[in-house]
Amino acid sequence: MKLTTSLLASILSIMAVTAAPLEGRDNPHNVEPYQDKHSDIAKLFVRPGDKPGKPLANGPTFGSAEWKALYPPVEKVPDVSTTPASWTAALAAAKKAGGYPSGVPLTTVDASGNYVYPAGVNPAVDPVCSFSAGCNKASDFYNAPDGVLALSFDDGPTAATTNLTDFIKKNQISASHNMIGSHIIEYPTQFQQIIASGGHLSVHTHSHRHNTGLTDEQILAEIGWCMQVIYDNSGLVPKFWRPPYGDLDNRVRFIAENVFNLITLTWNRDSRDWAIPSLFDQTVQKSVDQVRSYVNGSKSPGMNILEHELNDACVTVFETVYRDYVNDGWDIRNLPDALSTGNNVGKGKH
Numbered sequence: 001m002k003l004t005t006s007l008l009a010s011i012l013s014i015m016a017v018t019a020a021p022l023e024g025r026d027n028p029h030n031v032e033p034y035q036d037k038h039s040d041i042a043k044l045f046v047r048p049g050d051k052p053g054k055p056l057a058n059g060p061t062f063g064s065a066e067w068k069a070l071y072p073p074v075e076k077v078p079d080v081s082t083t084p085a086s087w088t089a090a091l092a093a094a095k096k097a098g099g100y101p102s103g104v105p106l107t108t109v110d111a112s113g114n115y116v117y118p119a120g121v122n123p124a125v126d127p128v129c130s131f132s133a134g135c136n137k138a139s140d141f142y143n144a145p146d147g148v149l150a151l152s153f154d155d156g157p158t159a160a161t162t163n164l165t166d167f168i169k170k171n172q173i174s175a176s177h178n179m180i181g182s183h184i185i186e187y188p189t190q191f192q193q194i195i196a197s198g199g200h201l202s203v204h205t206h207s208h209r210h211n212t213g214l215t216d217e218q219i220l221a222e223i224g225w226c227m228q229v230i231y232d233n234s235g236l237v238p239k240f241w242r243p244p245y246g247d248l249d250n251r252v253r254f255i256a257e258n259v260f261n262l263i264t265l266t267w268n269r270d271s272r273d274w275a276i277p278s279l280f281d282q283t284v285q286k287s288v289d290q291v292r293s294y295v296n297g298s299k300s301p302g303m304n305i306l307e308h309e310l311n312d313a314c315v316t317v318f319e320t321v322y323r324d325y326v327n328d329g330w331d332i333r334n335l336p337d338a339l340s341t342g343n344n345v346g347k348g349k350h
């Protein structure tokens, strides 16, 4: 084919579009939803005898007692003596490669139940850089692109997942689900409902602890086992994770990003649905009002909002405000699609 001037101009203009920085986006990430199933990271989760991307081909029946026994006990920090040797080796290799933040002490719980660093340590700056203290790194997924609602739900699967996924399917949208590994083991049917709804699968650790109070080896196990249960039962290697409680510092980031190659998700808006009904007199209506104030507010930056599928009250908050998002023109996307804005790969339809 002869390269005409006009064709050349079109090619250059396409290149300009694809190479342009994404507006409103602070984090120049690879926006693939999952990691390559042939990557070194994926190899950490392929069990002996299985082909990459085809896990548990001869494994126990999904949801059975034998299947549950493949994983550490639920709702507890995994015993690090059960950590696969390949994960421990990957942690050692990452530390050897450099960048491990020295001088980040573990937090302990104070009399008020807060996770605090030793006296004299400033958590708001390097080397600690705690999100709870207001510190963000350029690599964190904090702001969403302008006009975009980055839709994700934490703490699933639960009994309330069915309600949420039915609503998501009916409205032809896709959400990311930052899932607790223990909950996948406890609610396997709802895990399958998330996949069937076109949900994007993301990591929220095995037992939902404050990571800054855990040793490196415990953080490795908390993230690794959640990735393992997702991979085993979907064939997909997660690319995104959200630290429980937003409890995040540079030591935690190093393990998530340098060992497991994950994108760390924080948030820039909070629905406070997690507090319903027992904390701070929070109610569904108060959360709805809170979210509506964001919906009607500025679209720059876009919204990366903390929402949950913990119980029906949380799901009701989202279902109540959904029409407001649509009517106000928000572009509703799951996490990788939100980061891909401008490449026209979004699934958000409304």
Ligand SMILES: [Zn+2]
Pocket: 154, 155, 204, 208, 244, 245
């Ligand atoms: Zn959570």
